[in-house]
Amino acid sequence: MPEMKDLIAIFKAETEEHLTKLDNGLVELEKQPDNVDLVTSLNREVHTLKGAARVFGFCEIQDIAHRIEDIFEEVAAKRAVFSSFIAEKIFEGLDAIRTILARIVQEGAIDIDVSEICRELEACITGTEGLRPQKKPEEQARGEEEVSKTQFRAVDTSEKEAREKTRERVMDRFKEVGAPPLSGQVEEYIRVPLSRVDKLLYLVGEVVVNKMKASAVSAQVKRLSKLSREVQKSISGLSEAMKRDLPSQNGEIAKWLSQCDALVQKLREHTIKLYDEVSTEAFHLDPVIDELQARMKEMKMLPLSTIVEGFPRMVRDIASQQGKEVNLVIFGEETELDKKVLEGIKTSLIHLLRNCIDHGIEEPELRMLLGKPRYGTIKISASHEAGNVVITVEDDGRGMDIDQIRQTALNKGLLSSHDLEQMTEKEILNIVFMNGYSTSPVVTDVSGRGMGLDIVRRDITNLKGQVTLDTQKSKGTRFTLVLPLTIAIIQVLLVKVQNMPFAIPMLSITETVKVNMDEVATIEGRMAIHFREEILPLVRLSEVLELPATSREEEKVKKEVPVVILTYLDRRVGFIVDEIVGEEEVFIKGLGKHLGKVKNVSGAMIMASGEVVVVLDTADLIAHSALSLRLSREKPRTDRRKRKETRILIVEDAFSARELEKSILETHGYVVDTAVDGLDALNRMAGTRYDLIVSDVEMPRMDGFELCRTLKKKEGYKDIPIVMVTSLEKEEDKRRGMEAGASAYIVKSAFEQTNLLDTIQRLVG
Numbered sequence: 121m122p123e124m125k126d127l128i129a130i131f132k133a134e135t136e137e138h139l140t141k142l143d144n145g146l147v148e149l150e151k152q153p154d155n156v157d158l159v160t161s162l163n164r165e166v167h168t169l170k171g172a173a174r175v176f177g178f179c180e181i182q183d184i185a186h187r188i189e190d191i192f193e194e195v196a197a198k199r200a201v202f203s204s205f206i207a208e209k210i211f212e213g214l215d216a217i218r219t220i221l222a223r224i225v226q227e228g229a230i231d232i233d234v235s236e237i238c239r240e241l242e243a244c245i246t247g248t249e250g251l252r253p254q255k256k257p258e259e260q261a262r263g264e265e266e267v268s269k270t271q272f273r274a275v276d277t278s279e280k281e282a283r284e285k286t287r288e289r290v291m292d293r294f295k296e297v298g299a300p301p302l303s304g305q306v307e308e309y310i311r312v313p314l315s316r317v318d319k320l321l322y323l324v325g326e327v328v329v330n331k332m333k334a335s336a337v338s339a340q341v342k343r344l345s346k347l348s349r350e351v352q353k354s355i356s357g358l359s360e361a362m363k364r365d366l367p368s369q370n371g372e373i374a375k376w377l378s379q380c381d382a383l384v385q386k387l388r389e390h391t392i393k394l395y396d397e398v399s400t401e402a403f404h405l406d407p408v409i410d411e412l413q414a415r416m417k418e419m420k421m422l423p424l425s426t427i428v429e430g431f432p433r434m435v436r437d438i439a440s441q442q443g444k445e446v447n448l449v450i451f452g453e454e455t456e457l458d459k460k461v462l463e464g465i466k467t468s469l470i471h472l473l474r475n476c477i478d479h480g481i482e483e484p485e486l487r488m489l490l491g492k493p494r495y496g497t498i499k500i501s502a503s504h505e506a507g508n509v510v511i512t513v514e515d516d517g518r519g520m521d522i523d524q525i526r527q528t529a530l531n532k533g534l535l536s537s538h539d540l541e542q543m544t545e546k547e548i549l550n551i552v553f554m555n556g557y558s559t560s561p562v563v564t565d566v567s568g569r570g571m572g573l574d575i576v577r578r579d580i581t582n583l584k585g586q587v588t589l590d591t592q593k594s595k596g597t598r599f600t601l602v603l604p605l606t607i608a609i610i611q612v613l614l615v616k617v618q619n620m621p622f623a624i625p626m627l628s629i630t631e632t633v634k635v636n637m638d639e640v641a642t643i644e645g646r647m648a649i650h651f652r653e654e655i656l657p658l659v660r661l662s663e664v665l666e667l668p669a670t671s672r673e674e675e676k677v678k679k680e681v682p683v684v685i686l687t688y689l690d691r692r693v694g695f696i697v698d699e700i701v702g703e704e705e706v707f708i709k710g711l712g713k714h715l716g717k718v719k720n721v722s723g724a725m726i727m728a729s730g731e732v733v734v735v736l737d738t739a740d741l742i743a744h745s746a747l748s749l750r751l752s753r754e755k756p757r758t759d760r761r762k763r764k765e766t767r768i769l770i771v772e773d774a775f776s777a778r779e780l781e782k783s784i785l786e787t788h789g790y791v792v793d794t795a796v797d798g799l800d801a802l803n804r805m806a807g808t809r810y811d812l813i814v815s816d817v818e819m820p821r822m823d824g825f826e827l828c829r830t831l832k833k834k835e836g837y838k839d840i841p842i843v844m845v846t847s848l849e850k851e852e853d854k855r856r857g858m859e860a861g862a863s864a865y866i867v868k869s870a871f872e873q874t875n876l877l878d879t880i881q882r883l884v885g
Contacts, residue, residue, distance in 0.1 A: 128224060131176055135221055138169040139214050142188075143433035146207050150436070151447070151495075153195075153202040163192035169217075180220050180234045184213045187241035194245045204440075206244045211433070213241055317419055324416045328609075328707050331409045332727070334402050341395040348388040355381045417458070417606055424502045424511070425453035427466045431473065435498065438477050441851075445484050445495045446477060452502035457509050458606035464583045465511070465601065468576040472513045472599050473498060475573065480517030480597055490594070492516065508627060509605060514598040520591040525551055532557065547691065549589055553577040555882070581739045583607055584625055584722065586688060602627065610708055612725070612735060614701035615684060617662045621733045623706065623725055628738035630685040630692065632700055637681060649694070651685075658683065659745045661695040665720060688742045695741065708735055720744060766884055767791045767808070771801040771815040771827065772845075781814060781845070781876070788877060798822025802830065810840060812884050814876070817846040817857070825860045832861035841883040845876065 145162045152158060170185035188210055194200035216237050223230050432448050439446040457465075481487075481496035488494055502511045522545050529535045529551045540548065551557060555574040576599075580587045585603035604610055604627055612623035613632070633651075640647050640658060647658040661684075683694040706725040711718060722737040768790050772778040778794050785792045793808065795801035797819040813831075817824035824844055831837040841863040846853070849867045857865045864879045 127176075131172060131178075132221060132225055134172060135169060135181075135217070138165050139218060140429045141165050142169075142214055143211070143430065146210060147432040147436045147448075149202060150204055150207050156196055159192050159196045159202070163189060163196065166192065178220070178224065178230070180230055180232060181217050183234055183238050184217055184241070187238050188213055191241065191245055200245045209240055209244050211437075213237055317416075321416050321420065324413050324707075326707075327409055328413060328705075331402075331406065333730075334398070334405070338395065338398045338402055341391060341398055345388060345391040345395055348384060348391055352381060352384040352388060355384060413609065417609065420459045420606070421456040422459050422462055423453060424455045424457065424462070427462050427469070428453060428500060431469075431500070434470070435473060435477065438474060439481070439496075442477065443483060444477060444481050446481055447495050447497045448473075448500070449497060450500045455502040455504060455509060456605075457603065460607055461509075461583055461603055461605070464579055464607075465603065468579045468587075468601070469500070469511070469513065471573070471576055473500075476513065476515040476517065476597070480515040480519075482518055504605075507605065507611065509603045511601040511603065512598055513601075514596060516596040519593040519595050519597055520549065520552070520589075521593055522548055525549065528557065529554075549591065550691075552589065553587070584610065584627060586628065607708070609705060610735075612704055612706050612708075613684065614704055614733070615661070615682075615697040616699040616701060617665065617697050618667055619698070620667075621701065621727070621731070622661070622665075623704070623733050623735040624684060624686070625722070625735065625738060626703065628686050628688060630687045632682065632684050633694075634680045635683045635694070635696075636679060638679070651694070654692075656685070656692060656694050657745075658694045658696060661697050661741075664695070664741055664745050686738050686742060688739050691742055693742050693745050695745075706735075765791045766811045767793070768880070769793050769795060769801060769804060769808075769810045769813045771795045771798065771813060771819070771824065773797055773816060773819040777816070784876065785814075785880075790880075798824065798827035798830070801827055805831075805837065812880060813840060813842045814880075815842060815844055817844055817848055817853070825856055828857070828860040828862055843876070843879055843883070 142162060142165050145158060145165070149155060149158050149162065166185050166188045170182050170189060173179070173181035173185060191200065191206060191210065195202045195206075200206075216232070216234060220230055220232055220234075223232065428450055431450070435446055435448040476498050477496075481498070482490070482492070484494045487496065497516050499514045500511070501514075502509060504510075526540050526548055529548075530537060530540060534551065534554055534557060553573050553576070557574065577587055580601055580603070583603055584607055585601060588600045588602075589597070590600070591597040604625075611626040613626055613629055615622055615624060635649060635658070640649055648655050649658060650656075681696050682698075682700045683696055684700070685692060685694045704725075708723040708725055710723055711721065720737055720740040721734055722740075723735045725733050725735055727733055766789075768785055770778055770781050770785070770792060772781065772794070773796050778796075782792045782794055793804060793810075795804050798815075799822045801813070801815070802822075813827075815824040815827055822830075824846065828842050828844070831840060831842065838861075842861065843864045843866065844857045844862045845866045846857075847867070848854075854865050863883055866875055866879065
């Protein structure tokens with residue numbers, strides 16, 4: 121008999137599925153308010169949700185669901201017209217159900233009064249509170265636990281007790297009958313903690329290593345058989361020679377040699393037999409291990425729909441906040457990836473969607489003036505390509521302006537004018553992935569973390585993937601993510617450098633070629649060749665890995681050298697190696713917390729011989745090669761600040777918030793002073809120079825806006841960056857902050873310590 125927590129888990133899973141379908145359906149219904157089939161479909165979803173809540177005795181969810189069901193019935197019958205206002209109220213009802221569901225899962229008391237949200241939902245179809253159309257006779261009967269439809273009131277103590285008793289009776293009955301699944305006959309499942317699956321996958325990796333060792337043993341046995349045949353042939357030759365050249369008295373030697381020949385023949389026969397047995401065993405074992413490996417990978421594979429199912433509602437809400445109208449179209453939702461890869465890309469996809477809405481899609485009126493549809497379109501598509509997963513996020517908005525990117529990079533001190541002049545348009549476009557590039561000073565739930573697209577690049581790189589960017593001004597922008605199916609087992613190319621083996625992930629390899637050293641040119645002291653209509657920089661992998669220098673005499677003798685061409689962020693570099701060994705599918709192991717991140721290294725693998733081979737990090741190789749652009753170098757002022765203490769003033773009237781921010785910053789090495797309001801801050805600044813100010817807005821005597829305006833008017837203070845951390849999240853408040861001169865605006869509802877730290881790092885290092 122299932123336990124109560126298992127039943128609640130079933131209810132939670134089904135409810136979340138219903139809520140997601142309702143979210144996405146409502147987004148579509150806003151665009152097609154006359155779609156009766158869609159209304160009917162949504163009505164079925166909420167009706168099923170209501171029924172499940174009734175079975176469990178969760179009356180609060182039942183009440184909200186019933187009001188939503190009433191709305192759909194009225195719309196389907198053409199007695200009410202669906203509108204964005206109604207959609208907003210239903211969304212509020214669904215969010216309330218989510219809140220109640222969270223309380224249920226936490227086994228806390230459901231002390232939420234839903235009467236107000238029910239009243240607002242009912243008013244959507246009556247126009248006034250407390251009045252309803254005549255109900256059908258068959259709908260009059262309802263359970264004793266339900267609140268009257270014609271009267272709404274705060275849930276008093278006696279009613280709460282009655283509902284709890286009803287819930288207890290339902291649960292007791294559920295236990296008595298064995299609690300079948302709510303949705304009828306379904307496939308049986310068992311719950312397995314992810315940690316156990318990871319351990320099994322680790323063991324599968326060990327089995328794969330042993331499979332490689334078995335193959336190596338088979339090859340050794342084959343070589344042994346060949347060697348024994350050669351020895352036997354030599355002995356036979358020696359015996360024949362002795363018979364011809366030696367007198368008859370040496371017959372004993374000939375006899376001895378004959379015995380050796382017989383023993384070698386016997387050894388050869390046993391070796392061949394052993395080889396046949398090992399080969400047969402390997403022949404039968406290989407597909408079993410391959411199948412086991414594939415099935416273990418499948419256990420952790422989930423469809424993309426797992427993470428994107430809530431995106432339509434999110435896009436709708438963000439666009440609505442900004443007065444924009446956006447269609448989200450998703451293709452390839454069934455494409456499967458490793459669970460860890462999915463979890464790793466979710467934040468990046470959300471960030472890309474927010475950027476598309478915030479910076480890409482224009483306002484409806486502007487789009488119409490430009491001859492575009494009123495609704496902007498964002499497309500997410502996913503597919504399997506060459507053993508990888510390719511995900512694109514594309515919008516039909518304003519695109520990116522190369523000149524603006526160049527000017528922003530120059531203004532922020534990310535690159536010098538000389539560097540920018542040497543860069544192609546593709547390279548300039550990739551500046552948007554640099555830390556500190558962000559063009560948005562506001563750190564909110566829409567603008568991400570005020571950092572820009574560098575967090576996307578970082579997260580995708582950590583997953584052994586790549587991200588590229590294409591854009592056309594006034595036409596749109598497309599981001600392409602190329603990801604491995606799993607981050608545990610990957611395809612690598614084995615190479616040798618100074619007789620040491622290294623592995624390079626195949627995902628980042630464009631191709632391998634032989635390069636004639638006579639064709640290598642020197643450009644500004646750097647090696648390069650003309651390859652496929654472009655200048656390809658060359659660098660020795662040994663130099664990038666900082667291996668001990670060796671004599672170049674051997675290289676001078678070589679006419680051709682093997683080169684592995686790697687690509688990252690549209691930047692190609694050819695790496696000269698000593699030897700290309702071949703391809704392998706390997707189980708990659710992390711370096712562990714004790715080592716952390718090692719330059720140019722992403723992990724390690726074990727060869728069949730038991731030798732540990734380093735798996736190289738493509739992004740690091742290109743970034744650290746002498747030929748790569750120095751896109752990641754720090755601003756000169758940042759370097760200067762690192763040589764001295766960075767002093768920060770926190771201005772906050774709430775003691776708890778003040779101490780929390782102070783603790784966070786001091787933990788990360790900043791020198792911190794505090795002030796209780798704007799006037800106190802001005803007094804403290806009279807005798808101390810601060811590198812940055814973190815200020816609340818709503819404070820007594822002098823608020824944050826006034827403090828900011830005052831400092832920006834004073835010589836000697838106007839260049840100090842000011843970060844506003846406040847609960848004021850309206851657009852006009854953010855605008856006031858920027859107009860007052862704030863360098864960044866962090867909304868407390870989206871506040872994480874990483875937001876504050878990353879913003880400070882961006883401003884002062």
